[in-house]
Amino acid sequence: MKVKLTFSTEALPTAIRLLPTILSVAYSDTFKEHLANPRNAGTLEGADAEVEQSNPVCGDRLRLALRVRGRRIEAARFLAYGCPPTLACGSALAWMLEGMTLDEAARLTRAEIAEAAGGLPPRKQHAAALAYETLQESLTLLRT
């Protein structure tokens, strides 16, 4: 198993821009469902890649573990600490990834992750950015 700890720099400017804003509490039902019943939460036995990224501004963390057979993601698990959008994006990402090929996973966008999480308020897009970064870092690790 390969484990790598890195900091997400992508989320930094977004998070700084968002600092003075106040949370919108209008979350969707899908979002709340991810919070109430997170998908694919936990650790993964026999993971081929495990990556933990953190947002240095707000301290949010996302850990993603993937097990790959052939070129397909057989299992994906996440752990997350931070504001609700980070938890929801972790849940949505791990859930989407299972069954995807590595090429399909590589084409996932931040917007698709945010959408799968039930949509995020503009001020909380950094959560999707953290999920995206974590995924990209995992895929890079699998390629090496």
Place this chain on the structure above:
Amino acid sequence: MRRVYLDHSATTPVDPRVVEALLPFLTAKFGNPSSVHFYGQEARAAVDRARREVAGLVGARPNEIVFTSGGTEANNLAVRGHCEQAADQGRHVITTAIEHSSVRGICEALERRDWEVTRLPVYGDGVVRVEDVRAALRPDTVLVTVMLANNEVGTVQPVAEIAALVRELREAGQKHLRLHTDAVQAAAGMRVDVDELGCDLLSLSAHKLYAPKGVGALYVRRGVRLAPQNIGGHQERERRGGTESVPLIVAFGEAARLTRVELEERTRRIRSLRERFETGVESRVADIVYNGDRARRLPGVSNISFRFIEGEGLLINLDMQGVAVSTGSACSSGSLEPSPVIRALGRDDELARGSIRFSLGKDTTEEEIDYVLEVLPRAVENLRRLSPLYQKAVGSRQYALRSGS
């Protein structure tokens, strides 16, 4: 869905008796208190009655009460009003690291206008030290502003002892030195008496006392002059221009009367419910840290940090089960920064982010507390299962157990 409101520090439901008192002033009794005719005098009499009740709540004289639009305006009038008035005598203000955002903001604005501000620390217990105030006082200090009870952790500050220091200096010749205290949170949970406290200025807000939002008051001790911040008519003895909001002032008066009459019974009940709550939490949830001195705090406030998880996630989880609480200060909730108040207690970022304020009210019941005790441990457990911080801590504990250390 069952709903339990444990956010009384943010605001309180309006007491039906208060609604009943204010309704006629939205309909038949609509006069402007400045008018000389019957309608005006009817409104004037109602405002005067309310003024007596609010004065009675804090042991003041009626003409020492200035009605405002709320606590924030009262704080603005007190701090800015006094500082503008006393600017020729000195430009130094002493405050604390845990004031409400309004006082914090006013102090920052003063600094931008070349005032000096000393912010006193509160240490791990959330209480300011009188010796620190003594050390910070200077010949050019014109104002000390220290809240009576904190809005996030509920800790009660030694305002009377600070007042003794201020009085000492004033008697020694520093005539323009004044003491302001923000009693917005305190008034609902403890006896507040301006003479016992010895303060010169004291802020109040009605909506923390089961009255509507939009009205508050500033107590201004006789002889203290303020530069008015709302310039307009002659209302409030030239201290706050603008037609009085008669219905809201009447509501505030009735709420103040009820608070005075019922305070002892309310606080006794609330304190025992909080005891039930905290004992319950301790027996059901591990890895918690109380924020603020547990002996020296308002009876209805319980601020707890839950390790390994973040407050907002817990707040939303509880909300989905009908339980309303808050994290950080109500005003800063949702910003990416951990609560400055919890940080001022010396807590690390993780504990500051994991803090939740439960604030009980006069109508909170045992059944409601028991319901919260049923859903809270599950919500904490669910979030901890997701948390990489928790997994690491569990891992190292298991290792410690295995290795016998």
